[in-house]
C-alpha cells in the first residue's frame with residue numbers, strides 16, 4: 001500500500017474519533033487564552049495515543065506541546081482552538097440562531113483546525129510505528145490565534161527552534177498549498193494622562209489628554225509620506241476623553257496598528273509612532289504610557305515544503321461531497337447577502353480570474369483538485385504562523401470547510417464548522433498534512449529537509465527571529 005493510502009485509510013477508519021473531538025470543542029467555544037476545554041480535550045486525545053505532554057508552555061495555561069518518538073527528524077504540526085466573540089450559532093441553521101445570545105462561536109473553524117492537526121500528528125505517529133522509522137512528531141497546541149499572537153510567545157520561548165519542518169492549515173474556500181506571503185503586524189495602545197480642569201474658569205490649570213491624542217494623530221498622518229512602501233498604519237480611539245466639552249479631558253487613549261511586508265519594517269515604523277506619541281505628550285504637558293498588545297511576523301512560505309504539500313494534496317485528491325452537503329451549502333449561499341463571490345482569491349485555483357469567478361458563481365462547494373502553483377503573491381492580512389516561519393521551514397495548506405462565498409468570522413461560518421462540510425474539510429487537511437510529513441520521515445537520506453533548510457537560510461536565516469513585541473510583554477493569562 002502506498003504511503004498516501006496508508007495515511008488516508010488510518011484517518012478514514014478513525015474519522016469518528018476526530019469528528020467527535022471537533023464537535024466537542026465546537027460545543028464549548030472559548031475565547032483566546034481561555035481555551036481550557038479545548039486544550040484538555042486535545043491533550044487527552046494525544047495522551048491516549050502515547051504522546052508525551054508538556055503543559056502550560058511559554059507562560060500560557062492553554063498552550064502545550066505533545067511529542068511522540070525520538071531523534072531526528074523532528075516535525076511539528078500546529079493546531080489552534082480559540083473561538084470568536086458574538087458568533088454563537090446553531091449548527092447547520094441557515095438563519096441567525098445563536099445558542100447563547102452574544103456568546104462566542106467557532107466562526108473561524110478553529111475547532112476543525114486544532115483537531116485536524118492533532119489527527120495528522122496521530123496518523124504520522126502510527127505511520128512511524130508501523131514502519132519502525134526514527135524521528136519525532138510533535139503537536140503544538142497554540143492558543144489565541146485571533147489577535148492574541150499565541151505563537152509569537154511560543155516562538156519567543158524558543159519552542160520551534162529544534163524543528164526540521166513545521167506544518168499548519170486553515171479552513172478556507174478552496175484547496176491549495178499556501179503560497180501567499182503575509183504581512184507582519186504590530187500593535188500598541190497609547191494612553192495619555194493629563195490634568196482635568198474647568199474649561200472656562202481654569203483652562204490654564206488643565207493639561208488635555210485629548211489634545212495629545214489629536215496631535216499624535218496629526219504627527220502620525222505626516223509620517224505616512226515616509227512609510228516604507230509596503231507599510232500600512234491604522235488607528236482608532238479607545239477613549240476620546242469623555243463627553244463634556246467644558247472639562248479638560250485628563251485621560252484619553254488610542255490604538256495603532258502597523259503592518260508591513262517585513263517584521264523589521266513594522267517594528268521600525270512602530271518605534272517612530274512611539275516617538276510621535278512622546279512628542280505629543282511633550283507638546284501638551286501630559287504623560288504617555290505605551291501598552292503593547294499583539295504582533296506577528298510576516299509569513300514566509302518555505303517553497304520546498306509547500307511544493308511537497310502540493311504533491312500530498314494531489315495524491316489525496318479533492319473532497320467528495322454528497323447531496324446533503326450540497327443542499328446545506330445552497331441554503332447557506334441563499335443566506336448570504338449581495339454578490340458574495342466577489343473578490344475571493346483565485347490565484348491558487350489553477351483557473352484564470354474569469355474562470356474562477358464563474359466557478360464560484362456556479363458552484364457552492366469547492367470540489368476541484370488542488371495542486372502547487374508557483375506564483376508570487378502577497379496577502380495583506382497577517383497570521384501568527386508567520387512567527388513560526390521565522391524559526392523553521394514552514395508550509396501550510398488551505399482546505400475547503402465551508403460554502404464558497406461565506407465571509408470569515410460570521411455566524412454562517414459557525415453554522416458550517418459543525419457540519420459534514422466542515423468535517424470533510426478537517427479530515428482532508430489531516431490527510432494532506434500527514435502525507436506531507438510522512439514523506440519527510442520516509443526520505444531516508446534527508447535531502448528534502450536539507451533543501452528546505454538551505455532555502456530557509458537564504459530567505460529567512462537562522463537566529464534572526466525578531467519578536468514583534470518587547471520582551472516584557474507577557475500573555476494576559
Ligand SMILES: [Zn+2]
Nearest residue numbers: 108110145170
Ligand atoms: Zn482562523
